[in-house]
Amino acid sequence: MTAEDTAAPARRGRPGYDRQQVLEVAVRLFNEQGYDATSVSDLAGELGVTKSALYHHFDSKSAILEVALDDALSGLESALDDAVRSHSDASAQLRALVRGAVGVLTARQSRVTLLLRVRGNSDVEQSALRRRREFDQRVAAIVRAAQAEGMIRADIDAAVATRLIFGMINSLVEWYRPGGPVDPDELADDVLRATFDGLQA
Amino acid sequence: MTAEDTAAPARRGRPGYDRQQVLEVAVRLFNEQGYDATSVSDLAGELGVTKSALYHHFDSKSAILEVALDDALSGLESALDDAVRSHSDASAQLRALVRGAVGVLTARQSRVTLLLRVRGNSDVEQSALRRRREFDQRVAAIVRAAQAEGMIRADIDAAVATRLIFGMINSLVEWYRPGGPVDPDELADDVLRATFDGLQA
DNA sequence: GTCTATATTAGGATAGAC
DNA sequence: GTCTATCCTAATATAGAC
Numbered sequence: 001m002t003a004e005d006t007a008a009p010a011r012r013g014r015p016g017y018d019r020q021q022v023l024e025v026a027v028r029l030f031n032e033q034g035y036d037a038t039s040v041s042d043l044a045g046e047l048g049v050t051k052s053a054l055y056h057h058f059d060s061k062s063a064i065l066e067v068a069l070d071d072a073l074s075g076l077e078s079a080l081d082d083a084v085r086s087h088s089d090a091s092a093q094l095r096a097l098v099r100g101a102v103g104v105l106t107a108r109q110s111r112v113t114l115l116l117r118v119r120g121n122s123d124v125e126q127s128a129l130r131r132r133r134e135f136d137q138r139v140a141a142i143v144r145a146a147q148a149e150g151m152i153r154a155d156i157d158a159a160v161a162t163r164l165i166f167g168m169i170n171s172l173v174e175w176y177r178p179g180g181p182v183d184p185d186e187l188a189d190d191v192l193r194a195t196f197d198g199l200q201a
Numbered sequence: 202m203t204a205e206d207t208a209a210p211a212r213r214g215r216p217g218y219d220r221q222q223v224l225e226v227a228v229r230l231f232n233e234q235g236y237d238a239t240s241v242s243d244l245a246g247e248l249g250v251t252k253s254a255l256y257h258h259f260d261s262k263s264a265i266l267e268v269a270l271d272d273a274l275s276g277l278e279s280a281l282d283d284a285v286r287s288h289s290d291a292s293a294q295l296r297a298l299v300r301g302a303v304g305v306l307t308a309r310q311s312r313v314t315l316l317l318r319v320r321g322n323s324d325v326e327q328s329a330l331r332r333r334r335e336f337d338q339r340v341a342a343i344v345r346a347a348q349a350e351g352m353i354r355a356d357i358d359a360a361v362a363t364r365l366i367f368g369m370i371n372s373l374v375e376w377y378r379p380g381g382p383v384d385p386d387e388l389a390d391d392v393l394r395a396t397f398d399g400l401q402a
Numbered sequence: 403g404t405c406t407a408t409a410t411t412a413g414g415a416t417a418g419a420c
Numbered sequence: 421g422t423c424t425a426t427c428c429t430a431a432t433a434t435a436g437a438c
Contacts, residue, residue: 016421016422017421018421032320033320033322034235034236034237034318034320034322036235036237036238037237037320037322039412039413039414040413040414040415041412041413041414049421049422049423050422050423050424051413051414051415052415052416052417052422052423052424052425053421053422053423055414055415055416056421056422057421059415060414060415061413061414061415117235117318119233119234119235119238121234121235121238150402151401151402152400152401152402153394153400153401153402154402155394156391156394156395156400157383157391160383160388160391161391161395161400163372163375163376164369164372164391164392164395164400165400166372167368167369167371167372167373167375168365168368168369168372170368170372171364171365171367171368171369171371171372172364172368174364174368175364182358182361187361190357190358190361190362190365191365193354193356193357193399194357194362194365194396194399195395195399195400196399196400196401197399197401198394198395198396198397198398198399198400198401199353199354199357199362199365199366199396199397199399200352200353200354200397200398200399201351201352201353201354201355217403217404218403219403240430240431240432241431241432241433242430242431242432250403250404250405251404251405251406252431252432252433253404253405253406253407253433253434253435254403254404254405256432256433256434257403257404258403260433261432261433262431262432262433
């Protein structure tokens, strides 16, 4: 209904998954139980196949994680690039970025959730962390510039402000559920209002 | 210097840990690597003792987790109780709660971090989750009441507002470090300003 | 309070048939 | 694309001595 882009001829019988379907279920399980707490057996059980079948789709458990993390990072980086490209002043870029980030978090919720929980326990996780730190630094630079432009109040440290804003945004993955009662666009508006105008009446 | 309440006669030689010291190191490791990714061997290695030595202090790995989670939850519950007891109107209670929660998060950072990452993979985790949900519901009720009092803007859903506020607060555990450049009290002020007045100049 | 075994199970991963 | 069988390692936990 929503995403069936690949030209895959919609499988029928119980068994018979493609890479995308495996990825989908894996990411969901990783989020429900945590990556480390999810065994390949768990995943196989959830899909109703054996462990061996999974190794036909992915070389390793961490290869699944790698694909998911790349997807999340690409989304966030694109949102940042778009925001920077579409606006010349930092204040407008920041607003666009907040809206874009909320968009990515709601659209790719499960993969971004995975990204935000990465601790650096493997090469895959460490390289994702590096890439995420680069993203964070670019964002911090924009917040600093927006403060210099007078958009962000001067009585708060720009680095702290950056973390508070994205702390609020990132926390969405903990409760937002696609298809739930909260509309993604309205949510973006709420976050913009909450961060910049405040929740006080 | 800070917490040496127990009457333990300050050990000397390398080996020789008490429960508190083991707990301290365990919680730090759990946060660095994730609970599931941290083996009892890792912990033993970090302490410079064998695995068996650890089982002298705690019955199981999850027993360590249980103590840490209880401490975090107790702190948050106390902050909530204090806020409710000290103020009669919801608006003041909410402000006191935000300040108190930031205080608990900064003072018991490592244990609260652990709590916020719990997924419910065991009985210990599930009972912590239940207790946390109770806390969340009490908080949501206060936010609703504060909105009814006219303190919180009416154009945002109270449940969403609650999650945004505590999303920002809880995100502190991701970057705040005791003894670092950010003062806990100033941070509480910043969070109050950011959530209620907004970050806009 | 710690140590040297050791039991036991589960985990990630591979070989090769269907 | 999936299966059975299997390898190998690492994980939690225990027994009993020092």
